Amino acid sequence: MEISSFSSPPPPSYNNINSTSPEDYLSSSSPSSNLFSFFQEFDPISLSTNKRKRVDNEPTSPSIQDLVNTFLTFDNDNNKEQEEGEEFVLFPSLLSFSQSPTNTTSMSEVKGEVITTSPEPKRARRNSPEVEATEAGTSSQRRLWVKNRSKAWWDNCNSPDFPEDEFKKAFRMSKSTFDMICEELESVVTKKDTMLRLAIPVRQRVAVCIWRLATGDPLREVSKRFGLGISTCHKLVLEVCSAIRNVLMPKFLQWPNEEKMREIKRDFEMISGISDVAGSIYTCHVPIIAPKVSVASYFNKRHTERNQKTSYSITVQGVVDSKGVFTDICVGWPGSMTDDKVLEQSALYQRGNRGTLKDVWIVGNAGFPLMDWVLVPFTKQNLTWTQHALNEKVGEVQSVAKEAFMRLKARWRCLQKRTEVKLQDLPVVLGACCVLHNICEMRNEGISPELRFELFDDEVVPENPVRSMNALQARDQIAHKLLHHNLAGTTFL
Structure with missing residues (x-):
């Protein structure tokens, strides 16, 4: 990468350093080079024009090649430690994802090992796919944010003690007729529970549709009554109406x-x-x-x-x-x-x-x-x-x-x-x-x-x-x- 603010050419890469002798590099460098001034403080002998032979028993300053090798060795060791740390952290998380729930390592232990052994930053560890896999595999520890909505009105209507007249006023039919419709549609309307949430019961699904048709109120009001999202209520109305057309129409509307x-x-x-x-x-x-x-x-x-x-x-x-x-x-x-x-x-x-x-x-x-x-x-x-x-x-x-x-x-x-x-x-x-x-x-x-x-x-x-x-x-x-x-x-x- 070229930087236009420097008048002199940029320093060579590490590959060029290994292939070029320190004396040739220093002799070709400009006096204004930052790298030149850096090595000048550590090796003043190499800067003299008259090269002299060193005595074996004479103490000398470290050479440029030794410094470069030292830096490269230190960098390789650091990368190796990071790779070893990642392997050590990834192993327990992958193991806990594949094991059965009885032998699964708890999330607190896995996270504790990640914090103490991994040299990665905290945000990188939290967003890593391995930790996400661990959280997805441990269903007891997985938490899904859901907005709390009150279902008190529907729970009251669904109770056996709810008056018959009030139920008919709300749903335009008696409880026995409502139960018959739920029994007819149960095989089509029923949904299975998932790891993230429990399925909405059949009675509540049918009630959302019938109450919406009976009152004509906006979906916002339906959401407040039954403790469900607006889009969920709209989806339930269409699903139950489609089930009524496919299941009940051949039985109750025919020539x-x-x-x-x-x-x-x-x-x-x-x-x-x-x-x-x-x-x-x-x-x-x-x-x-x-x-x-x-x-x-x-x-x-x-x-x-x-x-x-x-x-x-x-x-x-x-x-x-x-x-x-x-x-x-x-x-x-x-x-x-x-x-x-x-x-x-x-x-x-x-x-x-x-x-x-x-x-x-x-x-x-x-x-x-x-x-x-x-x-x-x-x-x-x-x-x-x-x-x-x-x-x-x-x-x-x-x-x-x-x-x-x-x-x-x-x-x-x-x-x-x-x-x-x-x-x-x-x-x-x-x-x-x-x-x-x-x-x-x-x-x-x-x-x-x-x-x-x-x-x-x-x-x-x-x-x-x-x-x-x-x-x-x-x-x-x-x-x-x-x-x-x-x-x-x-x-x-």
Whole structure:
């Protein structure tokens, strides 16, 4: 390395010193050299121009070569001592890492040996990979910093003495229903303990998800309630919702079989007098934060006009039976789509076009088109008494679906607020809410009257309201039967 502040050339390296005689080096050095002045103090004889022979018995000063050899020997000895010290320190640490816990040397003894025998600095010893391996191998001595969070609220809710009413108010279901859900999801949700921390119990994992869906509170509040990190709570919500979709949806949300279908038809006929009704269809919107892409697709014009505030939403289309239990859902389409457009993108529409639903009716509101398997009310003005009678009975069937969606959004209040869930993860959360709604309805878990609210209809009459002439004739026959067989009410009068 060249130093520009010195006018004279720099001194040679150690390799050059060993290959050059001291006399040649000193004779070639500049008088201003620092190394030259250093050796000048120790060997004045070598500086004289007239070299004389030394007498054997005459005491002389040490030569330059002897000094250089002495320095090199001292440096080699020092390096050798350091290497020996490192080998002596590394051996016990590696030994303790490979031994069993019963024969493992304690950390205090290993660290004591490192301090007394190793010539390395303290920081170098602490950061050495061998000491880190020792600390990782000795699990009893390894300490991991974890922020202390209070779990008192969850511990109180999880205790057997916690009141049933308070538990249902917090989780929208009874303790028995909550236990059933935990048992169904245990094989999927359970995690194993690690050397660093204990796994979160299944009941706490499920409780985090259900409480988040039931209240819609921010993740910060969920973290305070359950004593977990914010990111951990967000991860648990998505994991449990995914488990509900994969495990519970095939059991609690499916199209009814023949026996169940006969029961549904009989119940709907008792409600409205219309035969062969297999379900009631409805579409609602869930508000979301404005997405970064395709903003115009998720813009909800009807909500914006009603609330006088820019709104974005995502759709949830569902078919319910006579008890308000979902038998088919279609979630995830942008809020700018009308009801008939969402229906055309659903799997239910594909089944209907294949002729699977030709012998049944799915009753919808004026936002759906009239088809061979979809029955909707009359939308033209100046209706006859027969047409009014049909609209009244169709409205009674339609109210079953509207009431089911009201209970869905009332029970899981996260559907009423702009959620923090990413747009790509939102269909999983919405599907989980529908499955949990079915479980609560099947187990007769009612909702508190204070949770009820009014659900607005944002239906838009499609451009082509009639898709089948056969369906048009069938609807007229149904209306005639209702009026002339005294099955229609008189509220329309």
